[in-house]
Amino acid sequence: xxxxxxxxxxxxxxxxxRVEAGMERFKISLAAAELVQYCQEHRRSDPxxxxxxxxxxxxKDKKTCILL
Amino acid sequence: MRGVTxxxxxxxxxxxxxxxxxxxxxxxxxxNTRTSSTIPSPLCASSLKMACQALQSGESLATLKNESxxxxxxxxxxxxxxxxxxxxxxxxxxxLVSALSIRTRRVLKGHGNKVLCxxxxxxxxxxxxxxxxxxxxxxxxxxxxxxxxxxxxCTWVMACAYAPSGCAVACGGLDNKCSVxxxxxxxxxxxxxxxxxxxxxTNYLSGCSFTNSDMQLLTxxxxxxxxxxxxxxxxxxxxxxxxxxxxxxLNLAPSETGNTFVSxxxxxxxxxxxxxxxxxxxxxxxxxxxINCVKYYPTGDAFASASDDGTCRLYDLRADRxxxxxxxxxxxxxxxxxxxxxxxxxxxxxxxxxxxxVWDVLKxxxxxxxxxxENRVSCVKVSPDGTSFASASWDTSLRIWA
Numbered sequence: 001x002x003x004x005x006x007x008x009x010x011x012x013x014x015x016x017x018r019v020e021a022g023m024e025r026f027k028i029s030l031a032a033a034e035l036v037q038y039c040q041e042h043r044r045s046d047p048x049x050x051x052x053x054x055x056x057x058x059x060k061d062k063k064t065c066i067l068l
Numbered sequence: 069m070r071g072v073t074x075x076x077x078x079x080x081x082x083x084x085x086x087x088x089x090x091x092x093x094x095x096x097x098x099x100n101t102r103t104s105s106t107i108p109s110p111l112c113a114s115s116l117k118m119a120c121q122a123l124q125s126g127e128s129l130a131t132l133k134n135e136s137x138x139x140x141x142x143x144x145x146x147x148x149x150x151x152x153x154x155x156x157x158x159x160x161x162x163x164l165v166s167a168l169s170i171r172t173r174r175v176l177k178g179h180g181n182k183v184l185c186x187x188x189x190x191x192x193x194x195x196x197x198x199x200x201x202x203x204x205x206x207x208x209x210x211x212x213x214x215x216x217x218x219x220x221x222c223t224w225v226m227a228c229a230y231a232p233s234g235c236a237v238a239c240g241g242l243d244n245k246c247s248v249x250x251x252x253x254x255x256x257x258x259x260x261x262x263x264x265x266x267x268x269x270t271n272y273l274s275g276c277s278f279t280n281s282d283m284q285l286l287t288x289x290x291x292x293x294x295x296x297x298x299x300x301x302x303x304x305x306x307x308x309x310x311x312x313x314x315x316x317x318l319n320l321a322p323s324e325t326g327n328t329f330v331s332x333x334x335x336x337x338x339x340x341x342x343x344x345x346x347x348x349x350x351x352x353x354x355x356x357x358x359i360n361c362v363k364y365y366p367t368g369d370a371f372a373s374a375s376d377d378g379t380c381r382l383y384d385l386r387a388d389r390x391x392x393x394x395x396x397x398x399x400x401x402x403x404x405x406x407x408x409x410x411x412x413x414x415x416x417x418x419x420x421x422x423x424x425x426v427w428d429v430l431k432x433x434x435x436x437x438x439x440x441x442e443n444r445v446s447c448v449k450v451s452p453d454g455t456s457f458a459s460a461s462w463d464t465s466l467r468i469w470a
Contacts, residue, residue: 017139017140047453049413051168059455
């Protein structure tokens with residue numbers, strides 16, 4: 001029984017590895033370039049990165065008015 | 069007779085360590101409505117057939133082991149060939165991130181014990197959080213109002229998630245289940261009465277997430293599996309096997325990139341899965357300890373992980389390998405949670421040393437350290453519009469930073 005289980009597990013692993021081995025991969029230079037490009041394109045619309053004014057961020061406290 | 073399992077088969081299933089809910093499946097007296105390929109039990113008919121065919125065609129345990137060793141070696145070589153440059157080298161020309169003025173803007177107090185998990189509502193102001201004491205609270209982040217509170221019948225509610233519609237929350241933990249609570253506008257209504265048990269695992273629930281609708285729920289569990297459930301019927305739609313230890317976290321790919329999700333667990337592996345077929349399409353194992361959290365990069369082409377080994381790592385799915393490690397010698401405590409800012413440039417990571425570190429994803433350096441929590445940070449999540457991020461901690465509070 002356990003021998004059969006071992007064979008099943010080994011066959012599963014081989015099948016899994018065959019699937020992974022058949023995958024098309026890209027060089028890091030290409031993949032990384034795309035990551036950098038996305039960051040650059042969207043940097044202006046990232047409030048945590050650029051910081052937005054207190055008035056447009058509901059979590060930042062608005063400056064209080066002082067009545068003189 | 070189809071659909072009926074003999075006593076011997078039931079015993080075999082139990083021996084093989086099958087979760088009880090899968091045993092129940094095969095015990096049904098009526099025909100199974102799902103195809104056998106969706107639930108790959110080691111001793112199901114197709115596996116036995118496959119094993120017999122393998123043995124008949126001359127494949128012995130030894131030849132299979134040889135083939136798996138050579139495939140592993142080939143994979144390593146293939147991956148190494150693509151390692152022509154480092155991410156931070158490609159990002160050399162990118163300007164540095166200017167000083168961030170992020171600090172605590174809200175402190176949400178109300179939980180009586182460690183807060184283990186939180187999630188944002190799509191309306192960008194509400195949050196749900198769950199705690200060790202069994203309480204699940206829905207907050208209005210702007211006003212600090214507690215809008216709903218539910219007491220779960222178990223402690224250690226390790227996972228909670230907001231439904232995309234904002235009309236329900238899912239949560240679970242030591243009860244091994246994931247339950248969905250519809251949120252009522254009537255404050256007096258007892259939420260617990262409308263509770264719907266959806267997912268059933270054989271060990272604790274570590275993570276849950278709605279897919280892009282309120283109708284399906286994806287869960288990860290200490291039983292080593294992930295599963296996709298239909299919320300209405302509670303039916304198991306797909307199960308995901310491959311981890312060899314507790315699965316601690318899962319994250320769905322951004323909707324544009326299709327039906328995949330990533331999971332991370334105590335076997336130090338991060339696996340990417342095809343939701344429709346249940347197939348494990350990619351696997352990464354470079355961490356030295358448990359992976360506590362996995363989170364996709366905004367494009368879905370990469371994901372980050374946080375681990376007990378004190379590092380966070382970035383894995384690119386197209387290059388099929390790790391492309392960055394976010395670490396410092398001074399960081400000796402485990403990282404529990406990560407999330408990306410909207411553009412993917414910043415990585416917020418919560419640690420067991422009570423701090424939150426902000427990393428430059430592209431250049432690999434740490435931009436700042438955020439102090440405030442008085443105990444471990446268990447969960448960090450950026451709000452849907454990217455204007456803030458929330459952190460949950462063992463110090464019983466949640467903080468919103470902006």
